[in-house]
Amino acid sequence: KIQPMPLFNHIVTVLFLAFGVPNGVFTIPAALWIVGNFVFHNVKATFQVAGLILLPLTILPQPFIPSTLTSWMAMNVVKY
Numbered sequence: 001k002i003q004p005m006p007l008f009n010h011i012v013t014v015l016f017l018a019f020g021v022p023n024g025v026f027t028i029p030a031a032l033w034i035v036g037n038f039v040f041h042n043v044k045a046t047f048q049v050a051g052l053i054l055l056p057l058t059i060l061p062q063p064f065i066p067s068t069l070t071s072w073m074a075m076n077v078v079k080y
Contacts, residue, residue: 002080003079003080004080005080009080013077016073028050029047032046032047032050033046066078
């Protein structure tokens with residue numbers, strides 16, 4: 001059952017997912033830049049290879065089974 005969520009909770013959730021979750025929106029590009037710059041010395045190629053590796057994870061459908069959620073945050077995101 002979907003419940004209304006106040007604006008403050010929306011903002012906190014978005015900030016948590018963007019900055020607090022490992023492999024979040026800002027963690028992957030920063031990590032790829034560091035690896036590309038200091039390990040392979042080619043940032044562009046590092047992003048291209050990572051994109052090819054991660055592409056199947058973005059386009060393949062995954063079943064959503066709420067009973068498999070274990071974290072408090074995930075259960076609350078589903079609840080709202």
